[in-house]
Each structure stands twice: as structure tokens, then as C-alpha cells.
Amino acid sequence: MEKKSYTFEEIKQKLVNYCVYQDRCHAEVEQKMREFLLIDEAKEEIILYLLKENYLNEERFTRSYIRGKFYIKHWGKTKIKMNLKQKQISERLINSCFDEIDDSDYENTIRKIFEGYYSKQNGLKEYQKKSKTIKYLMSKGFEYEKIIDIFE
Template sequence: MSKVYSVEEARKKMEYFCSYQDRCHAEVSARLRDMGMISQAIDVIMTKLIQDNYLNEERFARSFARGKHRIKGWGIPRITSELKLRSISLANIKAALTEIPADDYHENFDKLAEKKWQTTLEKDLLKKKKKVADFLLRKGFESQLVLDKIHQLGKS
């Protein structure tokens, strides 16, 4: 049998949930539904979390973009699609992408591509190019950027 939470208990749990990591509205709402809260209670709790600044969609989007780019090495298209999956508004997505300086973006892309090129042990040049290109595309980089880099790496 699952525990029944009062609105106050659920709000306190969500304050803690939001305080140790930025969360998006959809994530918190889903967590509240999992706790068995009714939609009116969810609305009240979400409003209170937003008012008390535990929940801030723009802050979430910005930290998500920074972290996924810096730590996971994701490209802008992948970050954008992941934010859209979390129902983040286009305005907040645009704000989040300003957290990634163009210089850093291209520098990280080049480092990632060159490292993958060096560590891919494929002898056949075409297969090696495909493996590295597939890797960079999975990371979410723009296809033209990937193609240009693969062409450059294939010549060296």
C-alpha cells in the first residue's frame, strides 16, 4: 500500500527534490502524480514552488544546456530536442543556448572529433569515417559540421 501525502507533506518533499538539483515543471508534476496527488493539489504545490523559486524553468534550461554540453559533450540540436521533450518553451530554450559560447562549442566539438578519430581502431578508412560520424551525430552535432570535420580528418 502506498503512503498518502497531505498537500503540505508533498510540498515539503518537492521543495527538497527541487533544492538539490534544478528540475523542470514536467518532472515535478510527474513526481507529484506518482505520489498520488490530485490535479488541484498539484496545481497548488507547483504554484507555491514557483513563487518560492524552487522551480524555475529558465534556470533549469540554462543549467541543463551548460551541463550537457560541458560534461556529456552534447551538440546544440540534441540539447534543443531534449529540452523540447521536457516541454520547455522556445524562449527558455533560446535563453539556455546562450549559455554555450560559440568558441567553446567548436573547441569541444573539435576535441571530441579528434579524440574519437584517434581511438577508433578501424583500418578501413570509409568504415572509420562512418563510425566517427555516427558517434558525433549521436552526440547531437549538426550534420554539416560533422561532415566537414570527417572530410578534414580523412585527409590527415
């Protein structure tokens, strides 16, 4: 199949639209650029343009990612951090953006998920229900220490 060829300006506009539609990180933009045959200088020029015009902002991306994954998907910090690292976001930036999650919201979410899951475990001994529920919360990315703190 013949690839449609675009001018530099058309490609630049497509990448602007890609960033406007939803916050993106560098890795996602670079991945998107691979769809177009661009020389390195052109890629660099587009990245610089997106940064300069604030279409691409790694901190804003990280903050909105953290909010979405916690408040909408109810992921814990461990899972959020792991996924952001896969997007090549630095640990330092990730940690500085975790203030997007309110501590009491975090604890309440753990408590709510715990109670919801725990109450559905039928026909099991107490300790089995508890350990299954802890495993479940850890799979959602919540830290073992935090889970234990809430239920001691």
C-alpha cells in the same frame, strides 16, 4: 502494499526538497506529484507556490541542463534540444538559453572528440575513418554543418 498518506503540507515540503536537490522542470515536478494522491486544485496550489518561491524556474532549469549536458557529458545542441523537448521545454526557451555554451568551447569540443575518435579507427581507409567519425559526432548530437565546417 499500503501507500503512506501524507498531509498537504508534507507533500508540499517533499516537492520543495525535490526541487532544492536539483533544478527541475514542470514536467518532472508533475511526474513526481503523481506519487501522491492529490486533487487538481492541490497540485495547482503546489506548482504556484514552487514558482512564487522560485523553487521551480523553467529558465534556470534549462540553463543548468544545457551547461551540464554540454560541459560534462559533451552532448551537442541537437541532442540537448531533443531531450529538453521531451521535458516539454519550449523551442523558444531552449534557443534563448543556448548562450550558456560558448561558441569556441563548442567548436573545440567537436574538434577534440573528432580527433580522439578518429585516431582510434585503425585499418580503415581515410574516407571510412572520416565518415565513421562524423556519424559518431552526430550521434553525440552535434550538427552535421558544424562538424564539416571544422574539418574542411
